[in-house]
Amino acid sequence: MHLSLFFFFATSVLAVRASPSADSGLRVDRTKLHAVSSTGEDLLNAPFPLSTPLSLPQDATLQLTFHVSSAASSEPVVPRQAFVELWDREARRGWEGNVPVRARDGRGRFTLDLAAPPSSLPPSHSGAYHLSLHLASSPSTPGLTLPIGEVRLPPAPPAEADPNDEYTLRPEIAHTFRAEEKLPPRVVSAVGAAAVVGAPWASFIGLVAPLPLSPSLPAQTLSFLLALALFEALLATYWVRLTLFELFPLAAAAAVSTFFAGRAALGVERRRRAGGEGKGKVLEGKGKVVEGKRDS
Secondary structure, rough: OOHHHHHHHHHHHHHHHOOOHHHHOEEEEOOOOOEEOOOOHHHEEOOOOOOOOOEOOOOOOEEEEEEEEEOOOEEOOOEEEEEEEEEEEOOEEEEEEOOOOOOOOOEEEEEEOOOOOOOOOOOOOOEEEEEEEEEEOOEEEEEEEEEEEEEEEOOOOOOOHHHHHHHHHOOOOOOOOOOOOOOOHHHHHHHHHHHHHHHHHHHHHHHHHHOOOOOOOOOHHHHHHHHHHHHHHHHHHHHHHOOOOOOOHHHHHHHHHHHHHHHHHHHHHHHHHHHHHHHHEEEEEEEEHHHHHHOO
């Protein structure tokens, strides 16, 4: 259906562009071109085609009337297509407006109000348009083109600003998504690294130094010290090459081993201290007994 409509439209347009011919099967009579000013004064009231150009002032109204009938039977007919064309020969562009035709008497009427001209009417530098009437009865017959004459329209008012002009191309936005990283001086970096790395070891050494380090330390205490050293080595390794997710399981295992090693070391230290206190009490009691004997 769409293809047939397209074929009909294309054929009709080509037919309308043809010169007047009796083969169109149409006859146009009782033509009249009527122009009225904004004050109601008649500027023109005559049949067309015009012999001289028609100049229209601002706010004028142009009206075109005609009757269409069959060339064979003189009966009123409604053509399949009826439109007027305003063609700017200088700019080689134009405007087309549909003309309604009544079925009762075949009367067609077209009105052009220059107070509110169609927005699609292209402006002309010279203001001169060639006005013509085009009719087509069917795709199988040629169309009928009736030249009406030359019409001079007043200059078009300046077009209003198109709001879409705000969305034209703008200057390119220069933006740096990731600015270059600014590094501190090397001396500051070295001092910070030494503080971060050395602080735990300094604390560790400060806590271990008071202990009586000797080869005779219990195995539990040595195991605890070794577990602490391994935990510190793990943190240093994380600092250099491990990721956070790789550190979690290793740190959990190191924390559990350090906990149990520390608990065992504390147990040994508690028993050692408990044994030393018991010996002191025994010696103190013996001293009192000896003193008692001396007094007696």
